[in-house]
Amino acid sequence: MKLKTTSRSSIVLKLAFCASLFLVATVSSQADERGKQLYKNCIACHGAEAEGNKAFKAPALAALSEKYLVAQLTKYKEGHRGMDVRDVAGLQMAPMTQTLSGPEDIAAVAKYIASLESTPKEATLDGDPEKGKTAYATCAACHGADAAGNDLLNSPSLLHQYDWYTLAQLKNFKEGIRGTHPSDITGSQMRPMAMLLADEQAMKDIVAYIQTLSN
Amino acid sequence: MLEKLVPRGSTYAADIDLLFDVITYLVGFWFILVFGFFLYCLFRFRRKAGVKAQYITGETHKQKMAIEVPHYLILGCDVVILIMTFFVWHKVKIDMPTPDEEVRIVAQQWAWSFYHAGQDGILGTEDDIATVNELHIKAGTQYKFHLEATDVMHSFSVPIFRLKQDAIPGRIIYGHFNALDTVIGEWDIQCAEMCGYMHGGMGARLFVETPEQHAEWIAANTPDHLKTASIAATTTQESKEDAKNG
Numbered sequence: 169m170k171l172k173t174t175s176r177s178s179i180v181l182k183l184a185f186c187a188s189l190f191l192v193a194t195v196s197s198q199a200d201e202r203g204k205q206l207y208k209n210c211i212a213c214h215g216a217e218a219e220g221n222k223a224f225k226a227p228a229l230a231a232l233s234e235k236y237l238v239a240q241l242t243k244y245k246e247g248h249r250g251m252d253v254r255d256v257a258g259l260q261m262a263p264m265t266q267t268l269s270g271p272e273d274i275a276a277v278a279k280y281i282a283s284l285e286s287t288p289k290e291a292t293l294d295g296d297p298e299k300g301k302t303a304y305a306t307c308a309a310c311h312g313a314d315a316a317g318n319d320l321l322n323s324p325s326l327l328h329q330y331d332w333y334t335l336a337q338l339k340n341f342k343e344g345i346r347g348t349h350p351s352d353i354t355g356s357q358m359r360p361m362a363m364l365l366a367d368e369q370a371m372k373d374i375v376a377y378i379q380t381l382s383n
Numbered sequence: 384m385l386e387k388l389v390p391r392g393s394t395y396a397a398d399i400d401l402l403f404d405v406i407t408y409l410v411g412f413w414f415i416l417v418f419g420f421f422l423y424c425l426f427r428f429r430r431k432a433g434v435k436a437q438y439i440t441g442e443t444h445k446q447k448m449a450i451e452v453p454h455y456l457i458l459g460c461d462v463v464i465l466i467m468t469f470f471v472w473h474k475v476k477i478d479m480p481t482p483d484e485e486v487r488i489v490a491q492q493w494a495w496s497f498y499h500a501g502q503d504g505i506l507g508t509e510d511d512i513a514t515v516n517e518l519h520i521k522a523g524t525q526y527k528f529h530l531e532a533t534d535v536m537h538s539f540s541v542p543i544f545r546l547k548q549d550a551i552p553g554r555i556i557y558g559h560f561n562a563l564d565t566v567i568g569e570w571d572i573q574c575a576e577m578c579g580y581m582h583g584g585m586g587a588r589l590f591v592e593t594p595e596q597h598a599e600w601i602a603a604n605t606p607d608h609l610k611t612a613s614i615a616a617t618t619t620q621e622s623k624e625d626a627k628n629g
Contacts, residue, residue, distance in 0.1 A: 209580075253489070253514075256533065259491060260491070264580075266584045
C-alpha cells in the first residue's frame with residue numbers, strides 16, 4: 169500500500185515536472201518569437217542578420233552577447249548613451265529604443281540578436297596590426313586576449329565588428345561623447361582606457377590588430 | 384476655438400488662432416449651406432410616379448444668377464481670408480523683431496539639438512549650453528532661432544506657439560518667438576515633416592521658465608571655469624561703465 173502511494177506521488181511529481189518544462193518551453197518560445205518580431209524594427213539599419221550597414225553607421229550586432237546587448241539597449245532607452253549633440257549615430261539609435269516597451273522586450277530582442285550567426289568583416293582602415301598588438305595588451309585585461317569579451321567584466325566581444333565602428337567608438341570614448349553620463353558605469357570604465365591612446369593612428373593600429381583576431 | 388485644446392503660448396499665437404477661426408467659420412458656413420441645400424434638393428425633388436426629370440442647361444438669367452451670386456460671395460470670403468493671411472504671415476514669418484536672445488536648433492534623424500547662448504547671452508561662444516531634446520527659454524523674451532537640418536527635411540513644430548517651420552539640409556532658416564508668461568511650464572516640441580522610420584518618435588520638450596528659473600538653469604549647466612570668466616567679464620564691463628559715468 170505504502171509502495172503504491174509512493175509510486176502515485178512519484179508519477180504526480182513527474183507529470184508536474186513535465187508540465188513545468190512544457191510551460192517554460194512555451195514561454196521561452198513565445199519570447200523568442202517576440203524577439204524576432206521586435207527585431208524587424210532594427211532590420212532597416214542593422215540588416216536582417218544583424219550584420220550592420222556602414223551607410224547608416226549601424227554596427228554589426230550578431231557577435232555581441234545577450235548581456236551586453238541588454239545593457240546597451242537599456243542605456244539608450246534611459247538616456248545614458250546617445251544623448252550627446254555630437255553623437256549623430258547615437259542620437260539616431262536612442263529613439264529607436266522607444267519601439268521596446270520595457271525590460272521584457274529588451275531581453276527578448278537581445279536574445280534573438282545573440283542567436284544570430286556573425287561573420288568576419290573586411291578591414292577598411294590603414295592601421296598597423298603589429299603596433300596594435302603591443303597596445304592591445306591593455307585591452308586584453310577586460311576584452312580577452314582573443315577579443316571575445318567577458319560578460320563577467322561587462323566587456324563586449326570586439327570580434328566580427330566593422331573597423332570603422334570600433335574606431336568611431338574609441339574616438340567617442342576619448343572625446344567624452346560616450347561614457348560620460350554619471351549612470352554609465354561601464355562606459356566610464358572604458359573612457360580612461362581610450363584616453364591612453366595618443367592619436368587616431370594608435371586607435372587604427374589597435375583596430376587593425378583586432379581585425380586579425382576576427383579572421 | 385483652438386485655445387480650448389492647446390493654450391496660446393506666444394505673442395503671435397492669437398493671430399494664428401483668429402485666422403484659423405475665420406477660415407473655419409467661413410468655410411463651415413458654406414459647407415453647411417451647400418450640403419443642406421443639396422440634401423433638401425435630394426429630398427424635395429425625389430423620384431415621383433408620373434413626374435419626368437427635367438434637363439436644365441443653365442442658360443436662363445435666373446439659373447445663371449443661382450450660380451454666380453454664391454460664386455462671388457465665396458470669392459469675397461476668399462479675399463477676406465487672403466488679406467488676413469497676408470498680415471499674419473508677415474507678422475510670423477517675414478518680420479524679424481530685434482532679438483533679446485538667440486538659440487540654434489539642429490534637427491537630425493531623430494533628435495533635436497538645441498544650442499542655448501549661455502551666460503554671456505551670445506550664441507557661438509564657449510559657454511553655449513547644448514542639450515538634446517530639451518529647449519529652455521525665458522518667458523517674455525524675444526528669441527531669434529537659427530534652424531538647421533543635418534540629413535533630411537524636418538519641421539520644427541511647437542503647438543503652443545502655433546509655430547511650424549521646415550528645416551532643410553544645407554540651409555539656415557531664421558525665425559522668432561516670444562513666449563507668454565502665462566505658459567510657464569513644460570510643453571511639446573514635435574517634428575511635423577515625415578523624416579523617416581522614427582519620425583513619430585522625434586519629440587522634444589520645451590521648458591518655458593521665469594527669468595529666475597532660467598538663470599538658475601544656466602548657472603547649473605555652465606562649467607565653473609566659464610562661470611567665473613563670464614562673471615569676471617560682466618564685472619569688468621560694469622566697472623568700465625561706472626568709470627565712464629563718473
